[in-house]
Amino acid sequence: MKKWFRIAMMSLLIVFLIIPITACTQQEKKTVKTVRVAEVTRSIFYAPQYVALSKGFFKKEGLNIELTTTWGGDKTMTTLLSGGADIALVGSETSIYVYSQGTNDPVINFAQLTQTDGTFLVSRKKIDNFSWDQLKGSTFLGQRKGGMPQMVGEFVLKQHSIDPHKDLHLIQNVDFANIANAFASGTGDYVQLFEPTASIFEQQGKGYIVASFGTESGHVPYTTFMAKQSFIKNNKDTIKKFTRALYKAQQWVETHSTADIAKAIQPYFKDTDIQLIEKVVDRYKSQGSYATSPILDEEEWNNLQNIMNEAGELPKHIDHQTLVDNSFAENVIDK
Known part of the structure; x- marks a missing residue:
């Protein structure tokens, strides 16, 4: 009788141990957030983004990134505005064009990826x-x-x-x-x-x-991650996690060799020789193209508008704080 009692108790204990583990696993699955990202082109110029993907920095934040290449700034912005993407990686000038045309839901730059022309x-x-x-x-x-x-x-x-x-x-x-x-x-x-x-x-x-x-x-916010203001407002935790993963990748790129970076991003350039990838990474890194933090500062923003104005393409001057939100970048850097 005692033997059967011990067996029953052991079985009950195992059940109690398994239930919480199963519940935790199910909860983890529920908390994974899918984020659709549209990139303007596929380029080694965006190495930190691919590092964040290959090194699992987004995954560690509970984000499942669905990356689509939309080939061109106009197409990328159209995809974002139409709801085909949650976040776009594209030139900051596109957010100025959208705002100048009049909108109740402007596109906000929240994290910079590159800081020079590519x-x-x-x-x-x-x-x-x-x-x-x-x-x-x-x-x-x-x-x-x-x-x-x-x-x-x-x-x-x-x-x-x-x-x-x-x-x-x-x-x-x-x-x-x-x-x-x-x-x-x-x-x-x-x-x-x-x-x-x-x-x-x-x-x-x-x-x-x-x-x-x-x-x-010189330095300009050449390519940044941006999203509609409504998406940012309703998904603040997601934007914070996304920015934190990006910052980890930016720091990783800053502190690792061109050979390490090339190896990390090679899966996104399968048809490109690894030595060539390394050569290109070195070229971009040596000229300071990769931003080392997601912050888009006011000087860069004004330089962008000076370039647009010189080209006769600036609809009107837009203040930095109107279309740039550095709060997420500042938060992840401070911590």
Whole structure:
């Protein structure tokens, strides 16, 4: 009788132990939040984002990230505004365009990812001693009108006494996703390209990197994570967790070697050689393109608007606090 009593008690104890574990597991599953993120393009320029994914920083925060590449600032913003994404990774200028058109639900920048331009000037011919005045009279395959790459490109050209609309044959009617293919097919003497495309072209002998727009233009909030004001208001905990995961990744990138970073992000660039990824990471890291914190400061914001104004694309000046919310970034950094 005592034997059966002990067995019964043991069984009961096991049940009591299993129930809480099962309940905890179910609770953990319930607390996982899916966040849909639309990125403007797939680029090594966004290395900290891929580090946050590959190293599980988002997962540790209880976030399941569904990442979609939307190929172009206009398409990315349309996806966000239409409800096809919760968060967008795109140039801050898009939030200014939306606000200037009038909206009851503005798009708010809450975490910066990159702080310089990410494009490079690629020449069709190899140039040993490049100078900017060599562009005069050439055919320049630029980026989409009103987009951040094109505005920075024009800003830099003007700094070198080149009027892009008078001194060049400027092509701007090629869709963002097809610019590289257009150059490869023979369009243009020069082109403005992101990595790794620029280095791949150099590797294949299709073009040669002669200058960096990032080193020429100074610090700007080139690509930031943003969301509609209503989403941020209703999902403050999610935004905080997202920003904390990003900050961990930014610090990881800052403190690790280019080889470590390349290895971490390689799953997102399966068709790109690891040595090439490392080369591109080193190029971006050495010119300070990766922001080391999610904070978007006022000086950078004003520099962005100066560039937009110089390009004739600034609808009106927007105060920093109107479209930038640094509270989440400041919170995760302080802790």
